[in-house]
C-alpha cells in the first residue's frame with residue numbers, strides 16, 4: 271500500500287485541527303449563549319484581554335453593566351455580576367464555590383501555592399489558619415512601631431524636599447510617594463528590611479517599575495491559563511527582559527534570605543513578627559518565603575491606591591477636606607491625639623472613619639475579576655450557570671449601587687457614613703462596602719488590619735501638618751487599570767499649615 275504523501279498528511283492534520291477549533295468554539299459559545307454580552311466576548315478571550323490592556327477595564331465593564339444588566343458574558347467561559355446580593359451569595363463562606371484558574375497568576379514562580387493562589391477550599395482554610403494569627407497582629411509586636419516610623423520618614427521627606435511656599439514651588443508626585451510609604455512599611459514588616467524608598471526618595475528595589483511593567487503579561491496569564499505553562503518554561507523565561515527578571519528575582523532572593531534565618535540549626539526562634547508567627551504555626555520554609563514575597567505585592571499597590579485616591583477625592587471636595595481637618599485639629603486641641611496618632615485614637619474620629627470607608631468605596635484598590643467556579647449547575651441573577659463557569663464580580667457597579675448607597679452613590683461623600691439612618695440601611699452599606707476587602711467570603715483580605723493601621727494614621731499625620739492641592743486639576747493623574755489599578759503622576763503642591 272502506498273503511504274500518504276507529506277502534503278496529504280499536513281492537509282489532513284490542518285483539517286482536523288480546524289474542525290476541532292470550530293467544534294470547541296461552537297460548544298463553548300453554546301454553553302453561555304442564553305447570557306447577554308458583547309458579541310465578540312462570546313467567541314474569544316481576546317475581547318477581554320484587549321479591554322484589560324486598554325487600561326480602563328473596570329470602568330469599561332461598569333459601563334457595560336448599564337447596557338447588559340446585572341449579569342453578562344465577558345469571555346467564552348466567563349460572566350460578570352454586578353448585583354451585590356448575588357455577589358454575596360457566590361462568595362458565601364459556606365457556599366459551594368471555589369476560586370477559578372485566574373488565581374494561578376499568584377503562584378509566582380513555584381509549583382507551590384500561596385494563600386492567594388490556593389483554589390481548593392479545604393486546603394485554603396488549613397493554610398489560612400497558619401497565617402491568620404500573624405496577619406491579625408495578635409502575635410506581632412511591631413505593626414504600629416514600623417508604621418509610625420515610616421510615616422515619620424514620609425513627613426521628613428516632605429519637610430526636606432517638597433514644601434512649597436509663595437516663593438518656592440516644589441511639586442511632589444503623591445502617587446509615587448504614597449507607594450514609597452507602603453513599600454517601606456510592608457518590606458519592613460514582611461522581610462525585616464525596609465527598602466528605604468522614602469529616605470532615598472527613589473524606587474530602591476525597582477518594585478514599582480517591575481509591577482507596572484509586568485501588568486500586561488499578568489493580564490494575559492490570568493485569562494489564558496496555558497500561558498503559565500509557557501512562563502514556567504526555562505527557554506521562555508530566558509527571553510524575558512532582564513530588568514523584569516532582575517526585579518522579581520532580587521525580591522525573591524531577599525524573601526528567601528530572610529526566611530532562611532528562621533529555619534535550620536542557627537535559626538532565630540520566638541520572634542514576635544509576622545514571619546515568626548508563620549513559623550510558629552508550622553509553615554514550611556518554601557511557603558514561608560513565598561508568603562513574605564507575596565505580601566510585598568499584595569500590600570503595597572493596594573494601600574498606596576487607597577492613600578492616593580482618598581487624598582485625591584478630598585482635594586476635590588473642599589467641604590469634606592476641611593471637615594476632616596477640623597475634626598483632627600479639635601481632637602488634637604482636647605488632647606485626644608498623640609504624636610503619631612494611635613489606631614485606637616483614630617477609631618474615635620468618626621469623620622476620619624467615614625473618609626476612609628468612602629475613599630475605598632469610590633475607588634476600590636482591587637478591581638480584579640476574582641472569579642469563582644462551581645462543580646454543579648447554579649442559578650445566578652436568574653440565569654443558569656453551567657459547572658466550571660468563571661463568575662466574576664464587577665466592582666464599580668457593586669460599590670456604587672444606588673440601592674445600598676443612595677441616589678448619589680457615584681459621588682464621594684463621606685457624610686453618608688455618619689448620617690442618621692436605619693440599622694438596616696447602615697448594615698447594608700457596611701456589608702456591600704466590605705466586598706472591597708472580600709469580607710463575608712472565605713477569602714477576606716488577610717492584610718486588612720495592616721492596611722487599616724496605615725490608613726488610620728497617614729491622613730491624620732499629613733493633614734495635621736500640611737495642606738495639599740492638585741498642581742493641574744485638569745490632568746490630575748494617570749491611571750492604568752487592568753485588575754489592579756495603578757496611578758502615576760499625581761502632582762501636588764504641599765504647603766505647611768499655619
Ligand code: HEM
Nearest residue numbers: 385568569572573576635636706707708713715716717721
Ligand atoms: C486597601 C488595601 C487592600 C485591599 C482593598 C485589599 C483587598 C483584598 C481583596 C479583595 C482580597 C480577596 C481576594 C479574593 O477574594 O480572592 C484580598 C486578599 C488578600 N490580601 Fe488584601 N487588600 C489590601 C491590602 C492588603 C495588605 C496590606 C496585605 C498584606 C500585608 C494584603 C494581603 C492579602 C492576602 C494575603 C490575601 C489573601 C487572603 C486569602 O486568600 O485568604 N492585602 N485583599
